[in-house]
Amino acid sequence: MNIYSNLKWIFAAIILSLFCRVFLISVYRIPTNSMSPNLIDGDIVIANQLAYGLKFPWMKAGYFESEPQVGDVVIFRVKSNVSEEYQVWRIKEKMPENKYLVRIDNPTEGGISAQIVHRDQILSKAWVVALSVGTTQDSISAEKSVRWNRFLTIVK
Numbered sequence: 001m002n003i004y005s006n007l008k009w010i011f012a013a014i015i016l017s018l019f020c021r022v023f024l025i026s027v028y029r030i031p032t033n034s035m036s037p038n039l040i041d042g043d044i045v046i047a048n049q050l051a052y053g054l055k056f057p058w059m060k061a062g063y064f065e066s067e068p069q070v071g072d073v074v075i076f077r078v079k080s081n082v083s084e085e086y087q088v089w090r091i092k093e094k095m096p097e098n099k100y101l102v103r104i105d106n107p108t109e110g111g112i113s114a115q116i117v118h119r120d121q122i123l124s125k126a127w128v129v130a131l132s133v134g135t136t137q138d139s140i141s142a143e144k145s146v147r148w149n150r151f152l153t154i155v156k
Contacts, residue, residue: 024049026124028075030088038155039073039088044131045155047075051125068119070094073126073155074102076117088126089115129153 030043039045051072055062068074072091077084089102098119 023054025127026075027130028086028088028126035073035088035090039126039129043129045075045088045126046128046130047124048127049124051127052122067094068100068122068125074100074117074122075124075126076102076121077123078121086123087115089117126155128155 026047026049028045028047030039030041030045033041050064051066052068053062053065055065068091070091070093073088074091075086075088078087087102091100091102092114093101095101095116100117100119100122102115102117
């Protein structure tokens with residue numbers, strides 16, 4: 001085998017992985033404990049970008065579009081004056097005009113937080129917890145470690 005044959009396979013693998021990353025799957029980190037016990041702060045979630053249709057960044061409409069269902073854990077974009085961030089919440093109710101009520105039960109902040117999200121804000125559907133990284137239960141050391149018992153857990 002010559003070097004060009006090996007480079008061709010490496011180049012093909014890089015192109016295929018980039019295609020999968022851009023159009024098929026996304027990776028997000030859960031920033032808070034707002035969805036505990038299902039998703040915990042530090043969980044890294046793999047999301048299916050094709051769950052609600054194929055949509056290219058330069059197009060407004062997509063192909064094979066479907067509607068999110070009540071109970072789906074979705075990733076959506078929230079724009080503020082300062083920045084753009086991503087949230088991971090469960091859909092609780094479908095509302096008129098392509099809007100969805102997503103809410104979290106947040107006992108640490110003393111209540112329920114709710115938000116209305118438009119269909120265009122929803123990016124993908126959470127699929128599996130790829131890795132869970134968080135602090136240990138030991139309050140003295142409080143070091144980051146991998147929680148292996150949550151490795152490749154399906155999001156329900």
